[in-house]
Structure formats: C-alpha cells, structure tokens
C-alpha cells in the first residue's frame with residue numbers, strides 16, 4: 001500500500017478490499033431526505049454508489065464523485081442494471097484538483113475521510129458553496145475510533161474532525177445557514193466479530209437560507 005499516492009491507495013482498496021456494494025444507503029441519508037422534494041444531488045466520495053443509487057431510486061438526479069475509477073465503474077454498472085443510468089451518474093475525480101459544477105439541492109459527504117492527510121476541510125468549504133438557496137448540506141464523519149480499533153487507528157482517531165473543526169472549515173454562520181442538526185450522534189453497528197457496538201459520528205446538517 002502506498003500512502004503517497006491517494007489514487008493508487010483507493011484503487012487498491014476498491015480492487016482488493018471493498019469489492020462489493022452493500023446495496024443499502026446510509027441510515028442518516030434516509031432520515032435527512034425523508035421530507036425533502038427530490039432535486040439535483042451530489043455525493044462526495046461516492047464509493048460503490050449505494051447512496052447515489054438510492055437517491056436516484058427516490059427520484060433524485062444524483063451525481064457521485066470518487067477518486068477511484070474502479071468504484072465509479074462498479075457503481076455505473078449497478079446503476080445501468082437497475083435502469084438508473086440517466087439519473088445516477090458517477091465521475092472519477094480527484095476533488096483536491098477540481099470540483100463538480102453546481103448548484104445542487106443536496107450535497108453529501110459521508111465518511112469522506114482518509115487514513116492519510118488530504119485537504120478535506122478545503123474541499124468541503126469549496127463544495128459547500130455549490131449548495132443552492134434552500135438546499136441541504138450533510139456531512140457525517142467518524143468522531144472516534146470503534147471499540148475494536150487497533151492502536152494505530154486509535155491514534156489516528158485523535159485527528160478525526162470535531163463539530164468545531166467542521167464548522168470552522170466550512171466557515172458556516174447562522175446568517176447563511178439554518179443549523180438543522182449539528183453535534184455528535186450515536187449509531188448502532190457490529191464489530192467484525194458480530195458484537196453489537198455504539199459508534200459516534202460528527203453530524204453537520206445545514207440548510208442554506
């Protein structure tokens with residue numbers, strides 16, 4: 001594994017580790033979009049495409065971007081199989097180099113985190129500007145290491161985003177945004193051995209005024 005070349009790292013990840021799609025969207029995405037009218041959505045770090053495909057199934061015109069062409073190709077194949085080729089689209093893109101063109105009614109960044117340094121805050125700040133008037137920004141990040149984490153992961157967790165760091169990166173103010181949910185949320189999960197656990201996420205759910 002190389003930590004110097006993010007594209008190579010994520011390609012290897014999708015070719016050897018996360019090789020299949022879960023087929024299910026993130027629980028928080030389901031909750032947040034329940035009462036929203038469908039529109040144009042952007043998902044950063046779209047992985048195998050589960051969230052984008054689910055949005056398209058709900059009537060959204062959804063775009064996923066990810067640095068891994070393998071992940072995008074897999075997501076495209078599944079969208080095509082589900083007859084969603086026109087409304088669930090995927091573009092392989094290094095978001096440190098460029099960003100998609102907006103505006104979007106919904107921008108999501110779910111666990112858009114990496115085991116090595118990258119200018120995540122800068123990317124989120126730029127992308128937050130693509131949220132249309134009345135549109136939603138949803139950023140969810142691991143807030144702490146899971147109980148089964150290795151010492152290395154626990155060490156890395158010390159630099160996970162906090163609510164304060166997320167708001168500072170976004171330069172989000174209540175003049176510009178409604179703070180719908182901003183804080184730490186717990187989520188039920190299972191360890192690799194199947195043991196139940198509660199995990200903590202940093203949730204930033206804003207609506208542009």
Ligand SMILES: C[S@@+](CC[C@H](N)C(=O)[O-])C[C@H]1O[C@@H](n2cnc3c(N)ncnc32)[C@H](O)[C@@H]1O
Pocket residue numbers: 006010026044045046047065066067068071093094095096109110111112113114118
């Ligand atoms: C931890 S995964 C999260 C994936 C998914 N959103 C989820 O909730 O499971 C982070 C994703 O961000 C992507 N990524 C990392 N750096 C990126 C970059 N510079 N530009 C675009 N995507 C990137 C990775 O390929 C990976 O799919």
